[in-house]
Amino acid sequence: MSPIEPVNMPLSDFLAWNAGTGGGHELIEGEVVPIAPVSETHGLLVSRLTIRIGMRARPPCQMFAEAGIVIPERNTFFVADLVMSCVERQGEAPVIDEPLLVVEVLSRASAALDRGIKLYHYIAVPSVREVLFVDGRRRGGQVWHRDGEGWRMETVEGCGSIHLETTDDTIPLAPIYGSLDLSSN
Numbered sequence: 001m002s003p004i005e006p007v008n009m010p011l012s013d014f015l016a017w018n019a020g021t022g023g024g025h026e027l028i029e030g031e032v033v034p035i036a037p038v039s040e041t042h043g044l045l046v047s048r049l050t051i052r053i054g055m056r057a058r059p060p061c062q063m064f065a066e067a068g069i070v071i072p073e074r075n076t077f078f079v080a081d082l083v084m085s086c087v088e089r090q091g092e093a094p095v096i097d098e099p100l101l102v103v104e105v106l107s108r109a110s111a112a113l114d115r116g117i118k119l120y121h122y123i124a125v126p127s128v129r130e131v132l133f134v135d136g137r138r139r140g141g142q143v144w145h146r147d148g149e150g151w152r153m154e155t156v157e158g159c160g161s162i163h164l165e166t167t168d169d170t171i172p173l174a175p176i177y178g179s180l181d182l183s184s185n
Helices: 011-021 040-056 111-122 173-177
Strands: 025-028 031-034 062-071 076-085 099-106 130-135 140-147 150-157 161-164 169-172
Touching: 011 025, 011 076, 040 062, 040 076, 040 099, 040 130, 040 169, 040 173, 062 099, 076 111, 099 111, 111 130, 130 161, 140 161, 150 161, 169 173
Parallel strands: 099 130
Antiparallel strands: 025 031, 025 076, 062 076, 076 099, 130 140, 140 150, 161 169
């Protein structure tokens, strides 16, 4: 049985508390929120994206799964499915410094939060250049690119391709989805 979740708390207290619970929570503007469990299909999509994007990341850039992103001025901590950073890590901290690319695989449970409040916060992080959403419910996705002072969004339906500027790679979605059954996601 897990301890009773606090309703609101400062970021520094949350990080210490969450580490003591084994993780599984996010902090959204001071409010503690449990993370929805993921399906097998979600895990397979994340694994395939990790391999594809990770192989094209130029050193010193690396991909991190279940990666923590902190937005201190907004008292917020998120766990993204994947994050690419080009800053050398110091130890096993739960937070990724200077995230460059954030990847979220969308599910019924996460889509509204990921495309809404999380996107709002991710694009406020100065180091973030791209945010990629891959739909776990149907084939397709969106990529948000930082374009000067603003953002532009590209949508891909079906098994088209998504171009990531952070890795200078065009990812065909057909091999990412393969023969996965998306009906349960």
